Amino acid sequence: MRLYWIRAQAPRRVLALAKHLGMAMEYVEMDLMAGELARPEYALLNPNKKVPTLVDGDRVLWESSAIMAYLCAKRGADMWPMTSVVEQIEVLRWLSWNDCHWAPAVSPFYFEYIVKSTFGMGPPDREPLRAKEANLMRFAAVLDQHLEGRDYVACDRLTIGDFQLASMATDWRSAEMPLESFPNVVRWIEGLGRIPAWADPWPSNGDDGARRAASHRAPQ
Structure with missing residues (x-):
């Protein structure tokens, strides 16, 4: 491959x-x-x-x-459920939620701080991000509530849903995403960071x- x-x-x-x-x-x-x-x-x-x-x-x-x-x-x-249709639908729900809601909310911060830095596209433009904070916090609240008492977003185990949702949010501190008030989201991100393949x-x-x-x- x-x-x-x-x-x-x-x-x-x-x-x-x-x-x-x-x-x-x-x-x-x-x-x-x-x-x-x-x-x-x-x-x-x-x-x-x-x-x-x-x-x-x-x-x-x-x-x-x-x-x-x-x-x-x-x-x-089983990070993609192979035998349970119910589990497949649960993972699919969070993949869809990421693409429709979470990714658009975090992507402006990710682009300004991570993408620009990675590819030498100049310094971040902070001013437009002020108007984006409310949308990010709206969907961070949804994720934070869902993660109360949970370590993973679906099926009570690590799935591709976790990797999908975390990909732009992992560098939230460097990207100055306002996630400090969402402890379950932060705990979940930090937990994924202890997985060697995710960390590097x-x-x-x-x-x-x-x-x-x-x-x-x-x-x-």
Whole structure:
């Protein structure tokens, strides 16, 4: 299997899952600022020109939640429920909640502080974030209430839902997200930080299977 990635939140959750499950993987890091995601040969794999993209033989998958479910199915891991429809629906509910509510609420902070810093896009612009705080706190309150007495967002165990929701919120202090008043959210994030693969998901050039996209030729 080959996974295309950049140092950003959507690839992070897939990378963490693959590492957590001990999956054999070839990791191809793309250069966002050099325009590698817009190259025609990459667009043949992912017409959205985004990452992550997983290639497994003749199968090509994009969208991180689908890739995570696929990896769990390949490994037989219950981080995506394999036998319980009720559990699948519960995880799906939180994946959908993330994409519709939580991610849009946290993404402005993540972009200004994490994305800009990672890719050398200049300093954060704090002023527009003032108007975004109320929406973030609205949905942080929903998550905080749900996590009362819980360590995970679904099924009473670690699932891909946790990785999906935490991907932009993990760096909440660096991103100056106003989460201090939501102790259950903070406790949950800190708990995930004790999972080695989540704490350090990024492949390095010295790892087996890790390389830069410049050395890769796309399938003809």
